[in-house]
Amino acid sequence: MGNIYDVRTYEPSQSIGYLMTRVKVEMLAALDRELAADPHLSALGVTAAQFIVLVRLVGTANRKSATDLCKELSYDAGAMTRMIDRLEKKGLVRRMRCVKDRRLIYLEATDEGRAAYPRMLEMSVAVQNRFLRGLEQKDAQKLKDYLTRMLHNAG
Amino acid sequence: MGNIYDVRTYEPSQSIGYLMTRVKVEMLAALDRELAADPHLSALGVTAAQFIVLVRLVGTANRKSATDLCKELSYDAGAMTRMIDRLEKKGLVRRMRCVKDRRLIYLEATDEGRAAYPRMLEMSVAVQNRFLRGLEQKDAQKLKDYLTRMLHNAG
DNA sequence: TTACAATGTCGGCCTAGGCAGATATATCTG
DNA sequence: CAGATATATCTGCCTAGGCCGACATTGTAA
Numbered sequence: 001m002g003n004i005y006d007v008r009t010y011e012p013s014q015s016i017g018y019l020m021t022r023v024k025v026e027m028l029a030a031l032d033r034e035l036a037a038d039p040h041l042s043a044l045g046v047t048a049a050q051f052i053v054l055v056r057l058v059g060t061a062n063r064k065s066a067t068d069l070c071k072e073l074s075y076d077a078g079a080m081t082r083m084i085d086r087l088e089k090k091g092l093v094r095r096m097r098c099v100k101d102r103r104l105i106y107l108e109a110t111d112e113g114r115a116a117y118p119r120m121l122e123m124s125v126a127v128q129n130r131f132l133r134g135l136e137q138k139d140a141q142k143l144k145d146y147l148t149r150m151l152h153n154a155g
Numbered sequence: 156m157g158n159i160y161d162v163r164t165y166e167p168s169q170s171i172g173y174l175m176t177r178v179k180v181e182m183l184a185a186l187d188r189e190l191a192a193d194p195h196l197s198a199l200g201v202t203a204a205q206f207i208v209l210v211r212l213v214g215t216a217n218r219k220s221a222t223d224l225c226k227e228l229s230y231d232a233g234a235m236t237r238m239i240d241r242l243e244k245k246g247l248v249r250r251m252r253c254v255k256d257r258r259l260i261y262l263e264a265t266d267e268g269r270a271a272y273p274r275m276l277e278m279s280v281a282v283q284n285r286f287l288r289g290l291e292q293k294d295a296q297k298l299k300d301y302l303t304r305m306l307h308n309a310g
Numbered sequence: 311t312t313a314c315a316a317t318g319t320c321g322g323c324c325t326a327g328g329c330a331g332a333t334a335t336a337t338c339t340g
Numbered sequence: 341c342a343g344a345t346a347t348a349t350c351t352g353c354c355t356a357g358g359c360c361g362a363c364a365t366t367g368t369a370a
Contacts, residue, residue, distance in 0.1 A: 003284045004295045007273075010280050012210045013227070016295065017182055017283050019302040024179045025229060026309035027172055029358090049326065052176075055167045067348060072168070074180060079327045081350055086325080103335045103348045118162075125165050128172050129158045131305045139301065140159045140171065146298045147174040150286045154181035184328090204356065222318060234357045236320055241355080258318040258365045 027131055034123045041116060044090055051120050053083055054092060054109065058117040063106045065098075092116070182286055189278045196271060199245055206275050208238055209247060209264065213272040218261045220253075247271070 005015065012018055031048040035041050046054070056069055066080045075083075084107065087093040092113035098104035109117070132140055160170065167173055186203040190196050201209070211224055221235045230238075239262065242248040247268035253259035264272070287295055 002288075002291070004287045004290065004292065005280045005284055007277055007280050010276065012207075012214060012276075012279065014299070015279075015283060016287065016299055016302065017279070018207075019299060019306065020175060020179050020182070022229060023302050023305045023309070024175050025357090026306065027175070030309065032358090047325070052167075052173075059167060065348075074177065076326095076328050077349070078329075078351075082326080101336070101348090105349070121165065121167075122162055124167065124170075124172070125160045125162050128170060129160055131308050132159045132171065133157075133308050134304055135159065135301065136157070137159065142297065143301045144169070144171055144174060146290065146294065147171065147178055149289055150178045151174065151181065153286050153288050154178070154185065180327090187328090202355070220318075231358050232319070233321075233359080237356080256318090256366070260319070 023131070027127060030127045030130070031123060034127060035120070038119065038123070041119060044092065044112070044116060046090070046092070046116065046120070050083065050087055050090075050092075051124070053080075053087065054113055054117070054120070055124075057093065057107055057109045058114055063108065065104050065106055069107070087113075178286070182282060185282045185285070186278060189282060190275070193274065193278070196274060199247065199267070199271060201245070201247070201271065201275070205238065205242055205245075205247075206279070208235075208242065209268055209272070209275070210279075212248065212262055212264045213269055218263065220259050220261055224262070242268075 028048045031051070035046055035048065035051065052073070053069060056072060057064060066077065066084060069075060070077050070080050084093060084095065088095060091110055094108045094110055096106045096108060098106055135143070183203045186206070190201055190203065190206065207228065208224060211227060212219060221232065221239060224230060225232050225235050239248060239250065243250060246265055249263045249265055251261045251263060253261055290298070
């Protein structure tokens, strides 16, 4: 019923899974290079992975816990603890225990984290625009649609 | 000149970069689960990352070195050394020093590695078909085309 | 031939994610 | 109230990739 691939003709090196992995790696690497090249941000030593977490903290009004971030980003809880350790050590994020539910720890971007945000966002946009060069708006919309459907199929 | 995103309207959580990262993670995780669920392959303890490397060794006739694989998969050389260590420890891969150029080490899948290959390929195809469910062949072709163009833009 | 550059592999150190178990707190149930 | 259950975080152990420097080998130029 409408399978895309067949074992007998499948070419791993040209599969969508392979291509997607490659694109993702290249995009992250490009963002890392941009971050490292920026005089101000390179001093902070922010990586692409850290940036993605930071965006979620700065870009929304309401307070968030580590678990909230894990759900949004389908991230492992243990990995998140360590990620926040690194961000806290760099002074970009603060931990604040919730007094009403002492299991919870709210996360907040510091002033430094907030200050670095606009420049980071610029870079993210620039990198993605570069990768999407040559595509029309409707192509980008289609690509986004395909990805959304795949994510939905993941269950 | 035809940029897809603008900093003022950019929504990180709906960007193509974010979606692609999510899909890639979910696809790898799904493959890992399939591998772990298979009675025979789970005994070998093969992961998705190891599978991707193994495919390259079994799926081609000519001998390959670690550097060859690194170029094909845009992989780090140090990471590849350790990856091969793990594959070798599991008895799936053999190292063979080249006598003509003693810097080179040729890699070869063992009989066990070769034997596991067809089942692995099946799983890879099944997972990708599942993620692409609902897409027509021409949609898959378009998606592949977009990804290829993005990879090309990476430079 | 000798000095230098290039290549291939390896190891150390870092960031990074997944999984399982431990701990503390909160909530539900009898 | 007491005991079980659920939730949030943390820690240890694993795989995993990137970067850099060490080392051996090979190729090249003086």
